[in-house]
Amino acid sequence: MRWRWLSLLALLLAAPAAAQPDGAALYAQHCAACHGGERLGGMGPALLPENMGRLRPAQAATVIAQGRAATRMPGFADQLSPPEIEALAAHIFRPAPANLRWDAAEIEASRQVLAPPERLPARPVFDADPLNLFLVVETGDHHVTVLDGDRFAPIHRFPTRPALHGGPKFSPDGRFTYLMSRDGWVTKYDIHGLQPVAEVRVGINSRNLALSSDGRFVAVANYLPRSLVLLDAGDLSVKRVIPAVALRGGATSRVSAVYDARPRRSFVVAMKDIPEIWEVSYDDNAPPVFTGLVHNYEKGMVEGLAASQGLFALRRIAVEEPLDDFMFDPAYRHLLGSAREGKTVVVNLTVGRPVAEVPLEGLPHLGSGITWTQDGRRLLATPNLRRPEVSVIDMADWKVAARIPTDGPGFFLRSHERTPYAWTDSMMGGPGARDTIQVIDKRSLEVVRRLRPAPGRTAAHVEFTRDGRYALVSVWEDDGAVVVYDAESLAEVTRLPMRKPSGKYNVFNKITLSEGTSH
Template sequence: MLTAAALVLCGALATGAEAQATGDLGLVVERASGSLLVVDQSERARIGRIGGLGDLSHASLVYSPDQRFAYVFGRDGGLTKVDILEQRIVGRVMQAGNSIGGAISDDGRYVAVSNYEPGGVRVFDAETLDPVADIPTGGKTIGLVDIPGTRFVFSLWDAGETWIADLSDVPPQITRITGMGANPYDALVTGDGRTYIAGLFGADHLTALDLWQARPEPRAILPGYAEGRAGLPVYKMPHLEGWALAGTEFVLPAMGQHEVLWVDARSLEETGRTQTHGQPVFAMARPDGRQVWVNFAHPRNDTIQVIDTLTKQVIHQFKPGPGVLHMEFTPRGHEVWLSVRDAGRVMVYDTETFEKLREIEAESPSGIFFTARAHKTGL
C-alpha cells in the first residue's frame, strides 16, 4: 500500500511537465494600467499580465520566501497579494488612503505597510492578509525596511525620528530613536541588517544608525557635502533603497546636485565624488560590485551612466529612451533590465558589452522586481 508521502510524490511526478519554478521570474509594474507584467529572465520575455491592482503610480512589492507570492503596495493604500505562477490576485485589502511602500519580515509571517495617510505602519498576516498590528505615528512614515529578528525599521517625516518595531511578539515592542534630523524622506538598510541610512530633505547630510548596538545613536554622515553650492530644483527624490553598496563603499546620490558621493561602509567617511550627467535618482551596484549604474531625474531622464568602482569614473553613457525609471540586475549581474516608461518598453542589456539584447513591450513600466529579492534583507 502506498503511503501518503508516496502518493504525493507520484502526483508531483505525474504533473512534472506542468510544473514551473519561480526563481527565473519577475514582475514589472505597469503604472498607467494598474497591472503587473510577469516576465521570464532567461527567455527575456513577458509571459503574462495581472490586472486590477489599482493605483500603481508609486508602487513597490516584496516576495514571499518561496518566491511564489508578491505583496504589492499601491499608492491608493491597497495591499494586494498575487500568485505569480497562477498569474492572479489571491487577496486585496484597502488598508489606508495613501501608502508609500512596505516590507516582509525575515520569517515571512508578516507584511508591513508604510502610510502617508493616515500615517503610521500597519502589519498584516502574510498568509491571510488579516490585520496583526496598527502602529500609529501621528504622521507620514517612510523608509520602511525589514531587519533580522522579525523586526521592521522606519522613519517619521514630521517628527524626525526612526522607530524599530519588534514583531517577535504581539503587540509589537517599539524603540524610538530621536534626533535623526528634519524631514527624513527615504532610507536604506545594508544586507546584513546593520547600517540604516536616512536621507533628509533639504539638508546636505544624511543620518546613519548602527542597528547592531543595543541603543543605536544617530550619526551625521557627509556633513556639508553641498557647502558653498546652490542647490538645484529637485524634480524627483533620490530613491535610497536603490543606493549602492559596491564592495566596501556606499555610492549615494547627492540631493540637488549632479554627482554621486562615495562613503566608506565601515567608517562612514567620504572617499570620493563622481560628477554625473544630471541629478541621480537610482545609483545601483551590479551584484559583484564592479560597476554602478545611474539613472537621472527629469529633464535628463533619458540617459544611463555606468561608473567603474575602482576608478570612480564614468566608463559608459547611453540613451535607452525617454523616462528611464528603474533598473534591475539579474541575480548574478550578467544583464540589467531597464524600464523606459515613455517608450513603453523594458530593455535588456549585457552589462559587460553594453549591447541591447531585447525589448519587451509594457504599458508605462516603472519598477522591475525579480524573485531573487525574496532572499535579500531590506528589499
C-alpha cells in the same frame, strides 16, 4: 434717453450675481459612485490632496474634461460647463474630512480572500525558472507583466490597482508577491498560480510596505491616516494598527517609510513629521525594549521609559530632525538616513542613537543606495535627486570617498555582485540628460559608458537577472519598452514594448538581498 440708460443700469446692478457652480453637489452627482461619497475612493482612487501626487487643479480640470486613457475615467466636457469643471476640480483639492477614520474595523471590512489555500496549485503553472522571473510594473495602463528572465518573454499580464507605490515584496520562497497602491490597497498575488490571493485596504494614502523575513507579517506605512498597519501575510487580516504619535507632546506624523531589518527580526520605520525612528519587533520572544528611547543631547545620555517585550514590541530612537529616507548597512547595525532639508546622519541601531554625520548636499536617494567591497573596504553609493552626481561613502569612517559626476540628478542606482559595473539614470535631469544611463566602474569609480536606450525619452530603473549576465532598463514612457543589455559587453540584446514600465523586480535578487539592488 439718458433716463432709460440709467434705469437699465440700475436693473443690472440690482440683479443677483450668477450662481457659482456647487462643486460638492457636482461631485455627489458625477463622481461619488466611483470615488466614494467622502472622496476616499472606491472603484476609482481616492480624490484628496494627499493622493494627487504632483497633479495640480488645472491639470485635474483637464482630466475631468477629457478623461484619462487606460482607465475607467470618462471625460465630462459634453456634460459640464467649464465653470462647473473648475468648481469640481477645486472641490477635490479640499482638505480631507476632519473626522476621517480608517482603523482596524474599516480595514477588516475591506478585506477579501480571493483564492483560499486549497485553490492554489501545487507547482508553477508555467515552465520558466520561478526564481528568475521579473515583475514589471507598467503604470501606463496599471498592469504587471510576469517576465521570464531566461527567454525574455512575457508569461502573463494582470491588472492592478492604479498608482502602485514602492516596489513589490516577495515571500521568502519567492512564490507570493505583495503589491500596494498609493490609495492604500494591498494585494497578495500567487506568482506560481498567476492569480490574486487576497486584497485589503489599509489606508487612504500609503507610502510603502515591508514583508517580515519569516514571511509572517506585512507592515504598511501610511500618510493618511497617520499610522503603521501590521497584517497577517497569509490572509491579510489585521494584526495591529499603531497610530503615529510622538512620545512627547502628542504630535502626530505621517509615516514616510518602513523596511524589514532581517537579522534584527524587526521593522524599522521613519517618521516624516516627528524626530523619531521606530523599531517594531516581529520576534515572538523579543527581549524587553523601551517603548521610548529619548536621547538627551545636553546630558549626552539615553533616557529609557516603559519597557515592552515580545511580538510587536515598540522601540523609539530619537534623532535631531525627521528622516525622509534611509537604508541599512549590510549587517543591519547602522541606518543611514537623510532629512529633506537637512543633514544625512548615521544611526547605530544597537545603541539607539546617531553616531555620525555624512556631508552629502542636495537630497541623496538612500532608498536606492547600494554597497560593494573594494580593496577590503565596504563602499556605499547613492544617487542624488537634486545634484548631478553619485556619492560614494567609505563605511568604515562614513567619509565621502568620491563624487562621480553624472549628466543629471538621478533616482535609481543598481548593480549585481557578479558585475564590475553600477548603472544609474539621470531621469530627474532635463532634456539631454534624462534619456541617459551612466555605467560606472566600481573599481575606478568613473563613468565608463553612456547608454541611450531611446534618445530623447526617459530612461530609468535598471535590474539584473539572477546570474547578473543581463541588465534590464526601462524606457519610462507610455509607449515605452524594457531594453535588455549584455551586462559585460553593454550591447543591446532585445527590447520588449511596455506601457510605462516604472520598475522591474527580479525574484531571486530580492529574496536573497543581492548587494546590487534595494532591499
